[in-house]
Amino acid sequence: MKVFIVDDEFLQRQLVKKTVNWEKLGLEIAGEAEDGEEALDKILEEKPDILIMDINIPYINGIQVSEKVKQVLPDTQVIILTAYGEFEYAKQALSLGAASFVLKPVNPEELTEELIKCKEKLEKIHHQNNSFQKMKEEINQKQREQYLLECLSGIGGMEKEERIRQILGIRKPVCYVVLLLRFRDKEGKEKQLEEIGDMMQDYFPEYECLEINQQDAVFLLYGENQMEYQVQLLGGYLQEEMNQSAVFWGGASQPRTAFTELKEAYQEAYSAGRKGRQQKRIHIFEPMDMTTFLGIISYESETINSLLKKRSYQEYMDCVEACFDRMKQENVTQQAAYYVAMDILVHFSLYLAEVGIDVGTQVEVDQRALAKLQDYGSTEEIRDILWMILERGRILLESHKVPATRKKVSDAKEFVDQNFFRFDMSLNLVADAIGVNASYLSNIFKKEQGCSLSKYITSVRLEEARKMIRKYPDKTLLQISEEVGYGDVYYFSKSFKNQYGITPSKYFEESK
Structure with missing residues (x-):
């Protein structure tokens, strides 16, 4: 904590500085001044925690300085x-918010005692402020979650797009997908x-x-344009890693940009989830014409x-080639x-990752090449790029040279x-x-x-x-949450x- 000294007598300032063990008290001298005018400028710049000030100083007296500082x-x-003859001034200073007064000539023990009292009071104030801030953050998060649930159910979200984004604290343009998961085992859900959060x-x-x-x-997944690939990749990964015994299943909506459509996105996820339940996997919503086409x-x-x-x-x-041949026949x-x-x-x-084959960042390059053909490419062009990717992978699989992984x-x-x-x-x-995939x-x-x-990232962040x-x-x-990489204090706390x-919050209390 910082201390500032104001006294028009140089020797008095030196006495205060040299007769107190500042380091032992956990305090440091932030500055000093010899008159009220100079003091006000420096105090407002330094923002000290404790101010030690003579009541009779030139230009602006101690009472006026104290009053302005407190504002x-x-x-x-x-x-x-x-001094002894200035009791009335001292009483006035106390009534305006001064913590205490010490008689001149200064007794080091008495001043030290008052400094300890001030420090304890400041610690209590800081603790109350922190507790209030933490409580406010928790309340805001709960209110936000409640509003989000209302938007998903259709009860809320009647406001304009800009207002919904403001309430949810979403500033930049973003795409989102709603993912609904249903767990078979209630006890093991948490x-x-x-584990799913890590993935x-x-x-x-x-x-x-x-x-x-x-x-x-319900998960709200935020990303940029062309989220389809990442959503499909996540669905496949969850299915491979977690869902072999069908402990959960679910559905995902199509990517959207308008938060006024949260209800529709949830309905898509719910509809896909019903199909996911039948197939015991994560199912991504398919419009009716797509479902018909796949059949x-x-x-x-x-x-x-x-x-x-x-x-x-x-x-x-051969099977992939036959699939594209049928698509060509049906003129899809x-x-x-x-x-x-x-x-x-x-x-x-x-599958390549599972067997230990690293294709570097080539998969992302291939995915972007395919994405460019989504709206403007022909079925033949899409097939040709996919075939090139699969053929390259097939050669790697047959040679099956697995690189060293530890490095x-x-x-x-x-x-x-x-x-x-x-x-x-x-x-x-x-x-x-x-430089890997x-x-x-x-x-x-x-x-x-x-x-x-992601579990390793989380453990490093939380330990810090x-x-x-x-x-x-x-x-x-x-x-603290922002300094260790969390943009959401609620998720950090959880x-x-x-x-x-x-x-x-409790760890903070126990660490004191």
């Missing part, structure tokens, strides 16, 4: 130095949600989770992917061909350790930084470390937050409790 810095504690963060660094009831949870060409993702698992690579390629739209191509690419990429995992950890505070920290960011990195990291990369809470008790949870079994 701008109400928490600053003022100790008045006064643990499963934590979710790999693909969507910005997301939020709302628990609707004992069985259902016409007899496209079954599971059947084609099973050939990969059996290592029947040539049969797999390029959007439908793009949908099938992306579904094939997603599962093919996941890449070490590079990933080093990058996270040095950049954990970045809001955009994600699986994709780390993969780009070390995201799915491949996710797979090798989990095998080497026994946990997902734990240290900061102990080291900087004056900081709010919002400040993650902290999951890791340490205690809320950050």
